[in-house]
Amino acid sequence: MDLLGNLNSFFSQMTQRQLDPSVSTAEIGDLIEFVYPWSGLSLWGAYIGEGCVVHFGVGDENMAQRTCRSFLQQLVPKSNGDRVLRNTRICTQRITEIKVPPGTRIRVNNNKHKLVPSPQETMTNRCETFLNQEFKYDLVNFNSEHFATFVRYGSAVCNQIAFKTKNDVDTTQTLQMIMQQRMETI
Numbered sequence: 001m002d003l004l005g006n007l008n009s010f011f012s013q014m015t016q017r018q019l020d021p022s023v024s025t026a027e028i029g030d031l032i033e034f035v036y037p038w039s040g041l042s043l044w045g046a047y048i049g050e051g052c053v054v055h056f057g058v059g060d061e062n063m064a065q066r067t068c069r070s071f072l073q074q075l076v077p078k079s080n081g082d083r084v085l086r087n088t089r090i091c092t093q094r095i096t097e098i099k100v101p102p103g104t105r106i107r108v109n110n111n112k113h114k115l116v117p118s119p120q121e122t123m124t125n126r127c128e129t130f131l132n133q134e135f136k137y138d139l140v141n142f143n144s145e146h147f148a149t150f151v152r153y154g155s156a157v158c159n160q161i162a163f164k165t166k167n168d169v170d171t172t173q174t175l176q177m178i179m180q181q182r183m184e185t186i
Contacts, residue, residue: 020107023095029123029152030108032095037103041139041160044148046127047108051095054127056147057088057137088137090130090147115153126151129182130175142171150175 026032026047034043045053095106110117117123130151135142139161146156156171 018105022108023106026108028120031110031148031152033107033109034100035105036101044145046148046151052092054092056090056144087134089134112159113149113157117152118154123151129179146171
């Protein structure tokens, strides 16, 4: 293939989302990772069936909002960016309808956290408990990977922030406390 053909192929791949074949065989509770090109960060969701995931944030924010929120968090550590940006809602969306940058790879990724998955009934209960709830999105302490891993494993874990402990005990305890409070009101 000539240079022009190679460039056309490259740009074609970078302007479209890249859906891994593993997504078509996803099972309830599988972790779906939306790997953003160039940023080194990913959006995470838990598969809930029929081509949908439950996820926390970012997918309903555009790239400028995400970048601004992250920048504000870095610039002013006590700020979470919510004076400029709104809280983020736990929601369900079809995988193909989530707003992602061009070139995003979408795949099932259950191997990154090395934890034992919870029973499907427990995962479904966690999804239902948090669905439509609003939280402050925090890239370091409570992001989409924290939420998705909590749904799947019962532990809020984030491997994409290099300087942060992998198993975030505070986030896990907070989510468990919210689950307990909601169970007591039922």
